[in-house]
Amino acid sequence: MGLRYVSMDESRKLGTRDIQSIDEGTGSSGRERSISPDTILSAVANEHRRATLNALDNAFEKTLEYDALVDRVADRVRNEDPRRESDEHQQRVRIALHHTHLPKLEEARIIDYEAETGHVRFVGGELEQDLLTLVEPYEAYE
Numbered sequence: 213m214g215l216r217y218v219s220m221d222e223s224r225k226l227g228t229r230d231i232q233s234i235d236e237g238t239g240s241s242g243r244e245r246s247i248s249p250d251t252i253l254s255a256v257a258n259e260h261r262r263a264t265l266n267a268l269d270n271a272f273e274k275t276l277e278y279d280a281l282v283d284r285v286a287d288r289v290r291n292e293d294p295r296r297e298s299d300e301h302q303q304r305v306r307i308a309l310h311h312t313h314l315p316k317l318e319e320a321r322i323i324d325y326e327a328e329t330g331h332v333r334f335v336g337g338e339l340e341q342d343l344l345t346l347v348e349p350y351e352a353y354e
Contacts, residue, residue: 268334
């Protein structure tokens with residue numbers, strides 16, 4: 213078995229290929245999905261989204277009611293101004309989750325959010341869980 217040299221074009225193609233994973237959540241359809249590494253990294257790059265994914269990962273059947281998720285995320289993310297009311301901080305987290313973070317995670321197919329029922333469920337695969345596991349020890353130092 214000899215070494216194979218890869219041209220720049222081949223290298224670029226290899227570096228941009230999609231990652232194949234399978235949903236592993238309970239009750240999952242097992243559908244195959246194709247997610248780019250950039251999409252996954254972008255989805256877990258924000259503190260609110262990591263807090264969301266950690267809360268869901270630690271929840272029974274990886275599902276939470278929206279209000280319970282807001283509470284857990286608000287408790288986990290730091291309040292920028294400790295003098296502000298905790299209710300105001302919680303309301304800002306609620307708005308940010310609804311308008312920004314949950315849609316981004318759903319677009320990346322890491323969560324399912326059913327606005328009608330208020331259920332949020334983690335449907336990501338092993339890669340997302342591995343990334344969270346790798347990042348978690350460093351968040352204590354932020």
